[in-house]
Amino acid sequence: xxxxxxxxxxxxxxxxxxxxxxxxxxxxxxxxxxxxxxxxxxxxxxxxxxxxxxxxxxxxxxxxxxxxxxxxxxxxxxxxxxxxxxxxxxxxxxxxxxxxxxxxxxxxxxxxxxxxxxxxxxxxxxxxxxxxxxxxxxxxxxxxxxxxxxxxxxxxxxxxxxxxxxxxxxxxxxxxxxxxxxxxxxxxxxxxxxxxxxxxxxxxxxxxxxxxxxxxxxxxxxxxxxxxxxxxxxxxxxxxxxxxxxxxxxxxxxxxxxxxxxxxxxxxxxxxxxxxxxxxxxxxxxxxxxxxxxxxxxxxxxxxxxxxxxxxxxxxxxxxxxxxxxxxxxxxxxxxxxxxxxxxxxxxxxxxxxxxxxxxxxxxxxxxxxxxxxxxxxxxxxxxxxxxxxxxxxxxxxxxxxxxxxxxxxxxxxxxxxxxxxxxxxxxxxxxxxxxxxxxxxxxxxxxxxxxxxxxxxxxxxxxxxxxxxxxxxxxxxxxxxx
Ligand SMILES: [Zn+2]
Numbered sequence: 077x078x079x080x081x082x083x084x085x086x087x088x089x090x091x092x093x094x095x096x097x098x099x100x101x102x103x104x105x106x107x108x109x110x111x112x113x114x115x116x117x118x119x120x121x122x123x124x125x126x127x128x129x130x131x132x133x134x135x136x137x138x139x140x141x142x143x144x145x146x147x148x149x150x151x152x153x154x155x156x157x158x159x160x161x162x163x164x165x166x167x168x169x170x171x172x173x174x175x176x177x178x179x180x181x182x183x184x185x186x187x188x189x190x191x192x193x194x195x196x197x198x199x200x201x202x203x204x205x206x207x208x209x210x211x212x213x214x215x216x217x218x219x220x221x222x223x224x225x226x227x228x229x230x231x232x233x234x235x236x237x238x239x240x241x242x243x244x245x246x247x248x249x250x251x252x253x254x255x256x257x258x259x260x261x262x263x264x265x266x267x268x269x270x271x272x273x274x275x276x277x278x279x280x281x282x283x284x285x286x287x288x289x290x291x292x293x294x295x296x297x298x299x300x301x302x303x304x305x306x307x308x309x310x311x312x313x314x315x316x317x318x319x320x321x322x323x324x325x326x327x328x329x330x331x332x333x334x335x336x337x338x339x340x341x342x343x344x345x346x347x348x349x350x351x352x353x354x355x356x357x358x359x360x361x362x363x364x365x366x367x368x369x370x371x372x373x374x375x376x377x378x379x380x381x382x383x384x385x386x387x388x389x390x391x392x393x394x395x396x397x398x399x400x401x402x403x404x405x406x407x408x409x410x411x412x413x414x415x416x417x418x419x420x421x422x423x424x425x426x427x428x429x430x431x432x433x434x435x436x437x438x439x440x441x442x443x444x445x446x447x448x449x450x451x452x453x454x455x456x457x458x459x460x461x462x463x464x465x466x467x468x469x470x471x472x473x474x475x476x477x478x479x480x481x482x483x484x485x486x487x488x489x490x491x492x493x494x495x496x497x498x499x500x501x502x503x504x505x506x507x508x509x510x511x512x513x514x515x516x517x518x519x520x521x522x523x524x525x526x527x528x529x530x531x532x533x534x535x536x537x538x539x540x541x542x543x544x545x546x547x548x549x550x551x552x553x554x555x556x557x558x559x
Pocket of ligand 1: 357359377382
C-alpha cells in the first residue's frame with residue numbers, strides 16, 4: 077500500500093473506531109499495522125479537562141438573590157438541570173443547551189444511531205422549513221391548528237417549521253421513479269430540531285416548543301412486511317431503553333393527527349407524567365387511557381387481571397400508517413412482477429431531548445442528577461486535596477492518575493475531569509460532584525499518599541464508596557461502557 081494512503085487509512089480507521097462505527101478490535105493481525113510505528117497523534121496526552129474551565133454558567137452556586145434560579149421551576153429535572161448549568165431558559169419553551177448537555181445528547185444520538193443502523197435504518201436530514209403546499213395536500217395544514225408554527229417568505233408563500241415529516245419524506249420517495257421492491261424495507265430517519273407551538277410549555281425540556289426528535293419512516297411492499305418492520309423498530313426501541321437502564325413500557329395508543337391503523341407509545345413511569353396509563357397486573361397488557369373507555373378496569377387481553385392506573389412520560393411513539401401518505405403523494409414502487417404498487421408506511425418517533433430530561437427526572441435524587449451511565453457528559457471526576465492542606469502533595473498524584481487513565485483506558489479519553497478548584501474543600505466539591513452526577517468520583521487525599529496508595533471512589537449510581545488501589549481503580553473504570 078502506498079505510504080500516504082496507508083496513513084490516511086489508519087487515521088480514518090482510528091476515527092471510525094473512536095466513534096464506534098466499526099466494532100472495537102485489535103489490529104495486531106494486520107502486518108502493515110504491526111510494522112508501523114505507533115501513531116504519535118493518538119499517543120499524545122492532552123492536558124486534563126479542568127472543572128474551573130468548563131462552561132456551566134450557573135457555576136453551581138450562583139443563584140439569584142432570593143436563592144432561586146430565574147424561570148418557573150415546574151419539575152425536578154428542570155430545576156436540577158438549571159442549577160447544574162446544563163440548560164438555561166431563553167424564551168418560553170426554548171432553552172440554551174449548554175456544553176455538558178450537548179455532550180450527553182451527542183452520546184444519546186450515537187446510541188440511537190447504533191440501534192437504527194442495526195435494523196437497517198439510513199440517516200438523512202430534511203429541511204425544517206416546510207412548504208405549506210405539501211401540508212395542504214395532506215390536509216394537515218388545517219388539521220394541525222395552532223400547534224403548527226407558520227410563517228411567510230418575502231414572496232408571500234406559506235411555510236411551517238416542521239414538527240414531523242411524513243409529507244416531506246413521502247414526497248422524496250415518490251420522486252424516485254425507479255423505486256424497486258428490492259430496496260424495501262426502506263427505513264429513512266433523521267435526528268433534527270422540531271417545532272411545536274405548545275399552548276403551555278413547561279417541565280423544562282419535557283414539553284418545549286423547540287426540541288430534538290428522531291423520526292423514522294418505513295416503506296414496505298405489503299401490510300405483512302410493514303408489520304414486521306413495525307415490530308423490529310419496537311424491539312430496537314426496547315433495546316435502546318435497556319441500554320440506558322430505563323424501565324420503559326410499551327402501551328397501546330391513539331393514532332391522533334398522524335393517522336393510521338396501529339400505534340404504540342413508549343412511556344417512562346413518572347409522577348409528573350402527563351399521560352395516564354392503564355397497566356394489567358396479570359399480563360403484558362398496557363394502554364394509554366385515551367384508547368379505552370374510562371370506566372373499564374378489567375383487562376381486555378387476559379380477562380382476569382385488573383388494570384391499574386399510573387402516570388407516564390411519553391418518550392417514543394410508533395405508528396403503522398398503511399397507505400395514508402403514500403397514496404396521497406403517490407409513493408409507488410415496482411413489485412416482483414414489475415407492476416406498480418403503493419408503499420405501506422410506518423413512522424417512528426423518539427424524543428431525544430425528552431429522553432434526556434425524562435431520564436434525569438426518573439433517576440435523580442432531589443439533591444443531584446443521576447444519568448444513564450452510558451450518556452453521562454463525563455464519566456469520572458477526580459478531586460485533588462485542598463490547596464495548602466496537609467495532603468497538598470496529592471495534587472500531583474491526581475494529575476498522574478488522570479494521565480494513567482488516559483494511557484491505559486482509551487475508552488475514557490475525554491471522559492475524565494479534574495476538579496481543580498482547590499481553593500475549595502473536598503467536601504464542598506464533593507457536594508457539587510453529587511449535584512452534577514458524574515458516575516464515578518475519585519478522591520485523591522490522605523489515603524493516596526500512604527505507602528500502599530488507596531483511592532476513595534464514590535459510585536454515584538449506587539451511592540457506594542470504595543477504597544481501591546490504583547490497579548483496583550483501573551479495573552473498575554476499565555469496565556465503564558462509553559459510547
Ligand atoms: Zn391482562
